[in-house]
Amino acid sequence: MLYQVPKIQKRFLSIMVLLAIVLNTKATPRDSLAPTPPMGFMTWNKYEENINEQLIRQIADKMATDGYAAAGYKYIFIDDAWQGGRDKRNNIIPDPKKFPSGMKALADYVHSRGLLLGIYSDAAQLTCAGYTGSYDFEEQDAKTFAEWGIDYLKYDYCHAPSDSAVAHKRYKEMGDALQNSGRKMALGICEWGQLNPEKWARQAGGSLWRISYDVRDMWKDIVKQGGMGILDIINIAEPLYTYAGPGHWLDMDMLIVGLDGKGGPSSDLGGIGCSYTEYQTQMSMWCMFASPLAMSHDILNENEATRRILLNKEIIAINQDALGNVARRINYPGTCRIYLRKLSGNRQALAIMNPSDKPQRLQFPLSIIGKEAQYTLKDVWENTTTRPQKTWKGTLQPHETKVFIVKAP
CATH class of the missing domain: 2.60.40.1180 (Golgi alpha-mannosidase II)
Structure with missing residues (x-):
């Protein structure tokens, strides 16, 4: 027998839902930075720590000339492992072996191809991979990113306290620092959805926020070791639709389309690969839920089945629809x-x-x-x-x- 909610409780629940929607729709100064869900390519799943400026230039060339930029994929997101520590003035610097020309030169090149450049840091002293983070250096790092010409910051939460109030405070410090940096940079909050970011991430300055642990290259979690498959993340996204809209999006993590079980971290915890029917479902539901679309496959050596899914104009148009509604x-x-x-x-x-x-x-x-x-x-x-x-x-x-x-x- 189904439990019937009493009328008084129904009214109370309706009022609480309406109140949550009203509070969440209060405009913030940063809502204009991502009026539609950001689209691009993220380095982590395929390349992990094996990144360098030549690779980023090759990806930029590929995206600019082979249909991706025209389809709306405007960002290249450089994930963890670009950092080379700090200089004598505590300015964060890129790894000189991986990025000998410096980040500004790389950003200039990416911009010359009609694209935007994203970068990565962490709200702690160290990143998830053990590189230099930005905690206690928010203003300094934000100004450095602005000087380089960065357009987006993915801000992770490894090695940070597992407390919602602390997370809100640390992300707001970086959100404010980006806003005061002199350059428009969107903030992607990567706290994995465990501390209810839907309730505070937008007010902290986030243009989008992760709702789950990292996606793995699988349909669903069957090994029960903490991995997130396509269906697992869809299940998490379903009840959160009231929290997203123009300028503030539910981030369902990277697209695994075309990885074929050959990715780096995405192959962990049961990530043995998906069928192309399953990859098409991921693209479909990420677009229905207005999630950012971050490709992560071997874009320099892709097959036509992958391109057919990622470059479908009509499914992308659903994702990018100006109304900003969520399924x-x-x-x-x-x-x-x-x-x-x-x-x-x-x-x-x-x-x-x-x-x-x-x-x-x-x-x-x-x-x-x-x-x-x-x-x-x-x-x-x-x-x-x-x-x-x-x-x-x-x-x-x-x-x-x-x-x-x-x-x-």
Whole structure:
């Protein structure tokens, strides 16, 4: 038997949800830094600590000339292991062997290719990989990043106290430092969602915040060692949709599309690789939830199946829709899940996901979309258009997600 919530409790819960939404929609000075979810390439999953300025230039060239920049992937995010310590004046410096020309020269080159450059630090004395962090040097490092021409900072939380108030304080110190640096730089809060960042990250200056531990190259966690698969992160994102919107996004971590079990850290904790049906589902649901899109595959040696997923213009358009709405799950019985996301132009995005290991036949009334008598459904992956009468019928393969752009007559 289902538990029925008393009417008084229902009213109280509704008021609390509304209050949370109102508080979270209060504008911040930094909301304009990422009006749509940032898109780009992040170095960690593929290259880990094996990064250098030549590699970053090659990636920039690839993105600029091979369709990625044109599709909206504007950032190159340099993750951990770029640091070379501090100089005599305590200015943070890049590793001179990896980046002999310096970060400013590298940023200038990336900008010349029509791209933006992100960098990494940590809210402690050491980063996750044991390199120099920014704790107690927030203002100095922010000014250094500004002088280099950095556009984005991924700010991690390794070796820091596991207390929500302390995390809020440390991130706000860096958020304020970036705001006062003289350059517009977005702040990506990487606290892994364990200290309820949805309640404070935006006010701390974050343009986006991680909601889970690191993604692994797998459909779901089956080894129970703390890894996060595609389905695990979708489950975490589902109830958080009220907290995201233009300028403040739920970060579901990197895209593992195309890694094929050959990544670095993403291959840990059960990350043996995914099927391309599963990779397509990751792209679909990351776009439905308006997550930042950070590629992490071997972009210099990729296959066409990977490009087909990552460069699909219509799924990217859902992710980048100006309305900034986030998908919510529709309560409907059965194994498959149904999600709706409002889009600009009086349209909707409809996603149907089969999380199970068996094919599923599904039929549901179009009335769950709205009151119109008929809708036009554009399948963004199959590039087909249908006008079903009253119901949608179809079969989904294991772990498959179908996505439609829905228009009323």
